[in-house]
Amino acid sequence: MKPSQASTELTPKGMATRERIVAAAAAEIFERGVARTSLDEVKAAAGVSSSQLYHYFADKHALVLAVIEHQTEAIIAAQQPLLGALDSLPALRAWRDLIVGIQTRLDCRGGCPIGSIGSELAETDPEARTFVLAGLNRWQGAIEQGLRTMRDRGELRAEADPEELALALFAALQGGFLLTQVERDTRPLEVALDAMLDHIASMTATPAA
Amino acid sequence: MKPSQASTELTPKGMATRERIVAAAAAEIFERGVARTSLDEVKAAAGVSSSQLYHYFADKHALVLAVIEHQTEAIIAAQQPLLGALDSLPALRAWRDLIVGIQTRLDCRGGCPIGSIGSELAETDPEARTFVLAGLNRWQGAIEQGLRTMRDRGELRAEADPEELALALFAALQGGFLLTQVERDTRPLEVALDAMLDHIASMTATPAA
DNA sequence: ATAAATATGGATTATCCAGTCCAAAACAGT
């Protein structure tokens, strides 16, 4: 009766249908944005009817929230196992290459799957803003965790603040996504990440450069 | 007869009306995005009728292009005279403070006036993407110009690439805008810019740090 | 097997909104 809940009161079949809807909506939103994604398109892509869509989601807004969560999980999963152990300069460089590779494969399209949604909805949908923030924080937190490990190990100087460095690196990532999307070239992403990684490298105990 | 042209064949009165429409649309788009901005709202805010709007713009798309140009000019103008002479570390730091101050005054709302539009339209409106790219490049070019002057003066080491540094700094700026908008806190913008400025400072001939 | 809950089909509605149309008014040049 309460369709907004995610897991309970759903048979396996129902859960599968729900997932199909979310996945279809996520794909559509990724390449067209929230406002330009019509529920008719989502229904067609997922192969469901109106009543199914509204059985699992109260309205478009609720579906968008589910999409944000879905994309957050997808991002975290796509970057494992690297993202779980960003605790050395080589690991950070490898992670950089992974992200650049993904964007290359996407032809620089779409930008950040949740950042784009955040940008579109931040001023008009407070709840969506909160969900995007939670997703971004999980991502950023993984980076911070790695840097913290580096510092605890003595690879980063004691004065280096893992939280600040992670935030700065993450901002460079997001800006790189945007510029890469608008320019249709991965270079902004590469240059931004490299610059921030160099900055982090300069704070290592035994500077490589 | 050709309403897409900007300046010619318009009486002063006509130009004023056109500007009123663009300004109203720009304000609305800044805080709601393109798709969520209805032309009815624009008409009401500008105090014009349908025939006026369509007299000066072929369609919504054409109006959006004019808004992108308008916002580009506004950004450049708002950052003068600092933006025109970013040729020293103190100047760069002052510029950082100016931008952070602007976002503070805006309560962290809206993000980058053209970057947000780019994010929303990059995949669905190629022409808008091009216009946004042109605007971003003008902005980024001003930064690059300052860094180039620094290098020519010997304040930056010869190996430092002004174009790369400007691109990296600009990406940090855009990412900072986005995170600041989603978090409703200027800290991401501050941290991202400071980190990139520190990185630039580390490439000066006589390192201050 | 039967009843209750869950899942699905698809037509329908009510609203919003981009864009059109037919004028009329204001203005410019002569």
Place this chain on the structure above:
DNA sequence: ACTGTTTTGGACTGGATAATCCATATTTAT
């Protein structure tokens, strides 16, 4: 003043689309 151009008013249309509704099928539990 006269004529053509520019500017303006505002009703109207066609289409898209989020959301509703009622009926039917399928599954689950006892």
